[in-house]
Amino acid sequence: MTISHFGAVLLFSLFTSVVFGITQRSEPRMMIRFGAFCFVLFVCGTILASWGMWAIKH
Amino acid sequence: MAAKIDYPLAPGDKGLATAATPRISPALTLLTGWLIPGAGHLLLGKWIRGLLLMAAIGGMFFVGIALQGKVYTPNTGEPLDMLGFAGDLGSGLLYLLARMIGWGQAPVLTAVADYGSKFIVVAGLLNIVAAVDAHSLASGRKQS
Numbered sequence: 001m002t003i004s005h006f007g008a009v010l011l012f013s014l015f016t017s018v019v020f021g022i023t024q025r026s027e028p029r030m031m032i033r034f035g036a037f038c039f040v041l042f043v044c045g046t047i048l049a050s051w052g053m054w055a056i057k058h
Numbered sequence: 059m060a061a062k063i064d065y066p067l068a069p070g071d072k073g074l075a076t077a078a079t080p081r082i083s084p085a086l087t088l089l090t091g092w093l094i095p096g097a098g099h100l101l102l103g104k105w106i107r108g109l110l111l112m113a114a115i116g117g118m119f120f121v122g123i124a125l126q127g128k129v130y131t132p133n134t135g136e137p138l139d140m141l142g143f144a145g146d147l148g149s150g151l152l153y154l155l156a157r158m159i160g161w162g163q164a165p166v167l168t169a170v171a172d173y174g175s176k177f178i179v180v181a182g183l184l185n186i187v188a189a190v191d192a193h194s195l196a197s198g199r200k201q202s
Contacts, residue, residue: 001121001124001125001126002170003125003170003173005169005170008170008173008177011118011121011177012173012176012177012180014114015117015118015121016114016118016180016184018110018114019114019115019187019188020187022099022107022111022188023187023188023190023191026201026202027202
């Protein structure tokens with residue numbers, strides 16, 4: 001199986017956010033909100049870190 | 059109508075048990091949740107949560123295997139490998155299955171395979187989080 005780096009980021013963020021959402025909140029609505037929040041944070045954080053590393057290199 | 063039983067489920071419980079809610083040992087829930095991802099929640103009747111956890115943790119583990127990630131072994135002597143082994147062990151029976159079949163024994167040569175190794179380790183760590191959550195639900199420390 002091959003996967004792009006961004007695909008790996010999306011998969012990692014999805015799986016991790018599901019577990020965080022279920023385990024860190026009690027109400028179903030809050031689980032979904034927290035899971036979505038974690039997903040966005042993971043993806044955006046990775047993109048920002050990637051651009052940061054690119055800026056350091058250049 | 060379920061008959062009321064006049065004792066708390068656990069020290070953290072505020073409510074009273076009913077005959078319709080059988081008591082499940084928190085330790086058993088923790089052990090089951092560790093051995094099989096999501097099984098602790100299934101044991102407590104939290105079907106959707108259990109199945110989602112099973113899909114997420116199992117999916118992460120098998121994506122890691124499919125990316126040709128490394129499954130760590132305990133006796134390499136390298137400190138980082140020992141940490142990786144501790145993380146992998148969190149997957150419970152999935153780790154034992156991978157060792158028995160021989161998955162993840164090839165050397166890591168690509169960046170994507172290195173991602174796979176991390177996927178497998180994080181799947182184990184997430185499974186520990188899920189098992190502890192099931193324990194908290196069973197003991198009453200987490201209300202719902």
